[in-house]
Amino acid sequence: MAIKLGKNAYGKNAINLSKIIRHDDCHEFRQISVNVSLEGDFETAHTFGDNSRILPTDTQKNTVYALAKEYFTGSIEEFGIHLSKHFFSKNPQVSEVKIEIAEFCWKRMNFEGNPHTHSFVNGGNEKHTTIVQQNADGIYITSGIKDLLILKTTDSSFTNYIKDEYTTLKEADDRIFATECEASWEYSSDNLNFTEQYDQIRNLLLKTFADHKSLCVQQTLFEMGEKVLENYETVKEISLKMPNKHHILFNLEQFGIPNRNEIFIATDEPYGYITGTVIRD
Numbered sequence: 337m338a339i340k341l342g343k344n345a346y347g348k349n350a351i352n353l354s355k356i357i358r359h360d361d362c363h364e365f366r367q368i369s370v371n372v373s374l375e376g377d378f379e380t381a382h383t384f385g386d387n388s389r390i391l392p393t394d395t396q397k398n399t400v401y402a403l404a405k406e407y408f409t410g411s412i413e414e415f416g417i418h419l420s421k422h423f424f425s426k427n428p429q430v431s432e433v434k435i436e437i438a439e440f441c442w443k444r445m446n447f448e449g450n451p452h453t454h455s456f457v458n459g460g461n462e463k464h465t466t467i468v469q470q471n472a473d474g475i476y477i478t479s480g481i482k483d484l485l486i487l488k489t490t491d492s493s494f495t496n497y498i499k500d501e502y503t504t505l506k507e508a509d510d511r512i513f514a515t516e517c518e519a520s521w522e523y524s525s526d527n528l529n530f531t532e533q534y535d536q537i538r539n540l541l542l543k544t545f546a547d548h549k550s551l552c553v554q555q556t557l558f559e560m561g562e563k564v565l566e567n568y569e570t571v572k573e574i575s576l577k578m579p580n581k582h583h584i585l586f587n588l589e590q591f592g593i594p595n596r597n598e599i600f601i602a603t604d605e606p607y608g609y610i611t612g613t614v615i616r617d
């Protein structure tokens with residue numbers, strides 16, 4: 337039986353990079369984590385230990401820091417495209433480059449309406465993400481959000497589901513809806529105002545979540561995706577992951593205290609996990 341190498345890739349993960357952009361009157365601060373991954377003609381490295389086609393992952397890491405000085409000035413998508421083109425054009429042995437970037441959320445401090453020139457506060461776990469993939473067919477950009485913790489206190493219900501001998505869940509016509517949303521959408525072009533697109537799509541996702549009269553997480557997930565596709569021709573498809581961060585009504589009746597949908601116990605695990613991709617027909 338012949339044995340051979342299957343699909344493979346190599347690169348450097350978690351290249352943590354921070355940058356101060358120094359203007360005369362204020363500073364900007366950016367923090368990103370970059371993964372570089374290369375696919376290509378690396379069979380002999382695996383089968384013979386022949387490293388003659390290997391661009392070391394250490395060099396990949398150094399390249400990210402070196403190019404950040406001049407080319408990480410705008411969106412993570414533009415920086416990702418620049419990195420991808422660099423590795424692709426300089427390495428004929430590489431058939432596909434994948435650059436993944438996650439940007440942390442630093443917000444400028446603001447005192448009585450005055451933005452501080454050089455101090456920032458962490459805006460929570462939320463991250464703006466992008467994946468830039470380049471091969472002989474072209475360059476593909478998929479951007480998104482992860483670790484976006486969102487919650488609404490009403491306009492969410494869950495009723496009329498299957499009931500069998502193991503059902504204990506009570507129907508809820510007014511429940512808390514909380515999720516740590518992850519969304520990623522594929523752009524149809526590599527030449528867009530990515531910062532503007534991201535800000536607008538993020539806002540539309542939040543507004544749809546907030547305004548939707550939810551009959552289940554599945555319905556809200558679809559509505560959020562549908563709204564993005566309806567409003568942004570630049571988006572080919574969108575995938576969402578929406579874990580259900582349960583807040584369960586606490587039984588105060590056992591103490592003779594009425595619970596009018598006010599006191600809950602937040603549970604981490606187990607959690608419902610709802611995922612879906614919304615596409616154009």
Ligand SMILES: O=c1[nH]c(=O)c2[nH]c(=O)[nH]c2[nH]1
Pocket residue numbers: 494505551552553554580608
């Ligand atoms: O929105 C929901 N979808 C489900 O599929 C589900 N299952 C469950 O127990 N609670 C919920 N909520």
